[in-house]
Amino acid sequence: MRITCPLCGDRDRREFYYMGHETYLNRPAADAPLSAWDAYLHLRDNPAGDTQELWQHEAGCGAWVVVTRNTVTHEVKGSELAETYPREART
């Protein structure tokens, strides 16, 4: 499987570290209710289909990338740098 790094191009999956769903980008406020923190850390839609997830190009440029990938076919459909990926408003 190849992951597209926006800076380096298509690179072998072995060059990347996978963290999980792009939910991790939307950290709740420190005083957010427990339910917000529980949802952020633990609960996931976990779709059988297209999903957005965080990969780091660890053995390459080191960038964090939000990859759109299908969890049934593993097809990589797009990627963009995490630093410019739209975030949810903090609640």
Added chain:
Amino acid sequence: MGRNTTIVRANYGIDGNSEFYSHSLKLWEDMEQELNYNTMMSQRGIINLFHSDGQRDAFAKRGNMMISQGDDAIMLGRDEIREMLPYISYDNPRFPVYGGLYHPRGGTARHDAVAWGFARGADQRGVDIIQQCEVTGIDIENGVVRGVQTSRGPIRAKKVAIVVAGRSSQVAAMAGMRLPIESHVLQAFVTEGLKPCVDHVISFGMGHFYLSQSDKGGLVFGGDIDFYASYASRGNLHMAEHVMEAGMALMPMIGRAKVLRSWGGIMDMTPDGSPFIDRTQTEGLFINCGWCYGGFKAVPGSGKCFAHLMATGDYPPAASKLRLDRLARGHVIDEEATGSQHNLH
């Protein structure tokens, strides 16, 4: 239940898990008699190798927990291991063998025989198993479950249980639930049949590599999950290579054996690597999930504890801590000690 690497053991180190797997192993020991079916249960012993002082201490702690449950755990030194396992690589420069935690009552059982045995047992007890019947919806009225919709029509029920492993999120969504689960692929491998050469279940302390020899002679082994979310039921080459490297580092004698088949399944990974047996917010709807890649050894314990909960409404002592809300309450059961991330367990 499809294929798995057939290991049965009760060597968990954390409160919540420890009593559950102890309970399950005792049920395994009576299972063949109760089901009147030969599941080829083989308590050949499992040895968890360790390769540093720190790892030795961690396994000693786990062994003490096992003994506190009334189970068997013996710390073996390097020389004692060498007498039992002469064929492993002792002086690997990165992972020298310091010793191992030995659990004699652990071992293997035939994966498909267990399924057939339970099918026979269920049939004899009046349970209907409807095959080729997919649940397509869960009917809920005013917070109470009423039944399910299926590809073969509706089924009314006062109590509904969800036990679907890697597909738990998809089925739970039919009840408006989000679960603390991310589905991942785990690969496993079998070699051609060899003359008996490995008499125990062995785990390599470098990571997740483990191996045993089936009664048909094939070496059955595996390692880590592929580490990215997947419903594909097929694994990738990077992890296949890593598993083969680990096997060669541990026991170079297997190098000429041909890998006959490999497969991948869908693992319901949780943020702490431990499972859930609980009721849900919907009255009459129960869920049993989050076994990650370790469900086979849990089979009898999981079934019995879940049935107890559904029948009586009470949590059985062996599964009283496996609650859905334990993560929110801070009662994390993290055997791997790797922290809150689904793919790290």
